[in-house]
């Protein structure tokens with residue numbers, strides 16, 4: 001089993017915010033970090049030791065990254081499978097190409113969950129107008145049509161409530177191969193965050209309670225308000241998924257809690273996850289350090305929560321009149337600003353987040369909403385001098 005000690009180089013496929021925070025934690029621990037990313041100055045490349053510039057399907061660039069690296073990981077699952085399989089012959093890939101093959105296709109992922117007997121929404125494969133009609137019969141309406149590949153933050157998704165809306169939804173996702181899922185009127189959304197190490201040991205970060213707006217994560221709150229028994233059930237399910245995939249590294253399993261109090265798996269992310277950002281500041285070991293430990297073959301760290309926390313995502317909408325004023329965040333000693341160094345903002349784009357800590361999660365939650373409202377008001381009122 002390959003172990004990579006501090007001083008070694010971690011190669012990251014993808015250079016977004018997940019890669020950036022991973023790089024920050026890895027460098028703190030004494031690792032070198034190399035990043036493959038097409039952008040000249042992306043979030044991770046800004047803080048890495050080395051940047052190989054290239055697209056995710058650029059085999060030559062990816063092989064250059066592999067040449068520099070002792071272990072390879074990723075911050076996006078949207079990397080072509082052939083490329084992953086090739087890199088895997090050169091250096092340890094964690095997670096493995098096999099894990100990515102299952103995860104990067106929503107239909108494969110659903111079939112995997114089905115074979116595992118994991119509870120999930122009703123779904124059916126869609127490849128043309130006819131299979132779409134059949135799928136709607138099978139799963140019922142309202143439903144959500146999702147492209148099999150390349151979706152994130154609700155991209156590649158369209159809802160249909162009535163049969164006449166199906167064709168429009170199919171058009172909106174570009175008539176790409178898809179799955180149709182029944183729409184779940186859930187009670188809440190949670191995510192199980194876990195790390196699995198090279199020996200198969202699993203450790204859990206506290207479950208996050210997540211609120212999405214327009215399909216994009218807005219806030220995560222920890223501890224989540226769910227019964228202990230349900231939390232244990234969710235974590236056991238997460239561990240079963242990670243073990244069945246023989247996954248190594250952090251993993252997030254997004255779940256719906258139904259109004260009847262049962263669990264349905266929404267999706268799996270075989271990497272660090274937005275809903276685990278709270279751990280970077282609120283836990284003894286962040287999800288990023290934990291991922292480094294897992295992929296480098298080190299013992300896992302203590303993921304326990306030091307203080308209740310709320311994470312508030314900062315989307316590009318706040319940049320509508322240029323960079324917003326940060327005074328509303330900085331004025332609160334309990335609030336911590338994380339910005340990803342993205343040069344361009346656009347509506348819905350994740351630009352940063354605020355982590356708010358406190359003794360009482362209700363107070364933390366109230367403060368998060370106050371800060372969100374102040375930021376929003378400030379966004380139109382002008383910048384810091």
Ligand SMILES: Nc1ncnc2c1ncn2[C@@H]1O[C@H](COP(=O)(O)OP(=O)(O)O)[C@@H](O)[C@H]1O
Nearest residue numbers: 144151152153154155181182183184212215267
């Ligand atoms: N079947 C569904 N029923 C109800 N809400 C859904 C369903 N699928 C997705 N959503 C909502 O949209 C969000 C994003 O969808 P998701 O499938 O997680 O895609 P991604 O995060 O890759 O964009 C979910 O967190 C949830 O709030």
Ligand SMILES: [Mg+2]
Nearest residue numbers: 153254266267
């Ligand atoms: Mg999701």
